[in-house]
Amino acid sequence: MAARKSSAKDRPSYRCSECGYTTVKWLGRCPECHAWGTVEEVGGAPAVRTTAPGRVSAPALPIAQVDGQVATARGTGVPELDRVLGGGLVPGAVVLLAGEPGVGKSTLLLDVAAKAAGPDHRTLYVTGEESAGQVRLRADRIGALDEHLYLAAETDLAAVLGHLDEVKPSLLVLDSVQTVASAEIDGAPGGMAQVREVAGALIRASKERGMSTLLVGHVTKDGAIAGPRLLEHLVDVVLQFEGDRHARLRLVRGVKNRYGATDEVGCFELHDEGITGLADPSGLFLTRRDEPVPGTCLTVTLEGRRPLVAEVQALTVDSQIPSPRRTTSGLETSRVSMMLAVLEQRGRITALGKRDIYTATVGGVRLSEPAADLAMALALASAAGDTPLPKNLVAIGEVGLAGEVRRVTGVQRRLAEAARLGFSHALVPVDPGKVPAGMRVTEVTDIGDALRMLPARPRRSAPQDADGRR
Secondary structure (H helix, E strand, O other): OHHHHHHHHOOEEEEEOOOOOEEOOOOOEOOOOOOEOOEEEEEEOOOOOOOOOOOOOOOOOOHHHOOOHHHOOEOOOOHHHHHHHOOOEOOOOEEEEEEOOOOOHHHHHHHHHHHHOEOOEOEEEEEOOOOHHHHHHHHHHHOOOOOOEEEEEOOEHHHHHHHHHHHOOOEEEEEOOOOOEOOOOOOOOOOHHHHHHHHHHHHHHHHHHOOEEEEEEOEOOOOOEOOOOHHHHHOOEEEEEEOOOOOOEEEEEEEEEOOOOOOOEEEEEEEOOEEEEOOOHHHHHOOOOOOOOOOEEEEEEEEOOEEEEEEEEEEEEEOOOOOOOEEEEOEOHHHHHHHHHHHHHOOOOOOOOOEEEEEEEOOOOOEOOHHHHHHHHHHHHHHHHOOOOOOOEEEOOEEOOOOEEEOOOOHHHHHHHHHHOOOOEEEEOOOOOOOOOOOEEEEOOEHHHHHOOOOOOOOOOOOOOOOOOO
């Protein structure tokens, strides 16, 4: 029996060099990080240990006696970001901001770091991707200079913690968490084990010091946050920075928020002088015209709880190939295909089947919610008949495969936003609720009722010959 216990104790163990996963047998592929050939023998199997009760850091109190003032949010100086955060940054909170390369993450956080800095609130900006001189050039360009904003270029975790002891900041900005590594952990910077260790150390420092922390995170080619999923569970707030690189609009969307709602969206405009918040971004999504144009229709979409007026455009031309083109920009291809089928079968519009069809949105906004179906269908029908819709008309509603127009959420908020911008007529599903003063609302039950809003196309007279006969 003694020999058997000894052999069990001396049994070798194996550890993944990428994420640190430990097992008692060799595996070709790590079950934690799914990397091949990274599991190596490290020695005897780890002994089974139990944790004994220890000294507590602070006694437990009834929840009514806990001081909630220490968790009061402080504004960042950027109202659009404060909207998404739920009022501002809470002391000790750790925020993870992720987005594609070049979308403007560093520009936004450098602006936040400068505006949040003050005599009683020092800010430390640590860059691991650029030199201090490069960050200074960007700060000059966007006007993010403040004597209480400190800048350091570090990629070692111990050096970052040393800067915290020297500067004692109220806000730490780390760009990015994938570029910082710890010498105590094996693996390259950006690996799962390194990201876990760096994030864990900074989270502990934030909680102990009451320091707010903003972490920049990379994303994979699929758009997910790079690194272990545990990172998203450890932080308090996860924000997604979205936007087309060729458009000015940028959206900060809350994915997780322990201090506020997760359905808020902040709108920003990226330009040569930096990035600015847009309290009223609907102007980016509209094209002002004196006369209506065929193939255009306006709708009101909800980004989180925020209504935005957007324009849907459609263009149809004769196809020169056997298989007509279907091109979309800012719209889901599957939704456009469904609207084409509904218009042909339920709306009796057969002119779309053999034509090239191009659909797009204005200003780089993406419309993915079903509430834009009615506007999409009307834009396609208007383009097919070359007849413009009435001026100052917005269309809101989901269109089913049977041609019915279904109700959507937030109709009253959408109508209020349309009325605020000066639109006087709206097509909505049945029973829209309270209607804003001065707005005329037409309730439609199916796509046939909606298509009646298209004015009759005047018949073209036949050309005359030389004798004046037709």
